[in-house]
Amino acid sequence: MAVKRKNQKSYQKTYQNAKAYYTHGGAAYDIEPLEEEYPQEHPKKQKKAKPSTHKKMVMQRRANRAYSIKIALVLGVFFCGTLAFMWSSALVTAQRVETQKYKDKLAELKSENALLALDVAEQMDLDTVKKVATEKLGMVEPQPYQIQYIDVPEQSYTIHYKDETEKPEEKNSENALVRTIVGLFKKE
Numbered sequence: 001m002a003v004k005r006k007n008q009k010s011y012q013k014t015y016q017n018a019k020a021y022y023t024h025g026g027a028a029y030d031i032e033p034l035e036e037e038y039p040q041e042h043p044k045k046q047k048k049a050k051p052s053t054h055k056k057m058v059m060q061r062r063a064n065r066a067y068s069i070k071i072a073l074v075l076g077v078f079f080c081g082t083l084a085f086m087w088s089s090a091l092v093t094a095q096r097v098e099t100q101k102y103k104d105k106l107a108e109l110k111s112e113n114a115l116l117a118l119d120v121a122e123q124m125d126l127d128t129v130k131k132v133a134t135e136k137l138g139m140v141e142p143q144p145y146q147i148q149y150i151d152v153p154e155q156s157y158t159i160h161y162k163d164e165t166e167k168p169e170e171k172n173s174e175n176a177l178v179r180t181i182v183g184l185f186k187k188e
Contacts, residue, residue, distance in 0.1 A: 122128055133139040 134141075
């Protein structure tokens with residue numbers, strides 16, 4: 001029975017192969033093929049790699065590993081560079097925002113300073129001083145009989161002395177000539 005099954009399997013394989021090819025002529029297939037003609041296939045044993053092939057494979061694996069490590073390092077450096085660039089860009093942006101904030105504050109202070117300078121100028125105006133004195137402080141203009149004039153003698157005037165730190169003039173004939181010419185044009 002076991003032999004019959006083997007023959008059937010072999011026949012089925014042959015018959016299937018026969019369908020794939022067209023045969024010209026009158027030759028017919030054997031209905032019962034012999035086992036000798038169609039030996040059963042045995043699983044092939046893997047041959048051991050030759051020592052030189054094995055060494056090549058090990059070297060290839062090492063090369064692949066080294067290449068993978070290089071790629072990982074390049075990607076790591078690229079990633080770190082990208083992070084550094086983004087960090088520096090963020091710092092620059094933060095500095096720009098802070099600078100703009102200080103510029104806005106400076107413009108606001110300049111505007112306030114200009115308003116205060118205008119307010120001081122208005123308060124120093126004689127008409128404004130007179131208005132504040134009469135309206136807010138209750139002062140009045142003096143009457144003509146309340147005004148007295150006095151004569152101040154000439155000796156009471158303030159005398160200004162020359163600054164002693166000034167350099168003494170050189171007594172050259174050129175400087176003397178220039179002083180004489182300048183002295184002619186001075187108003188007395």
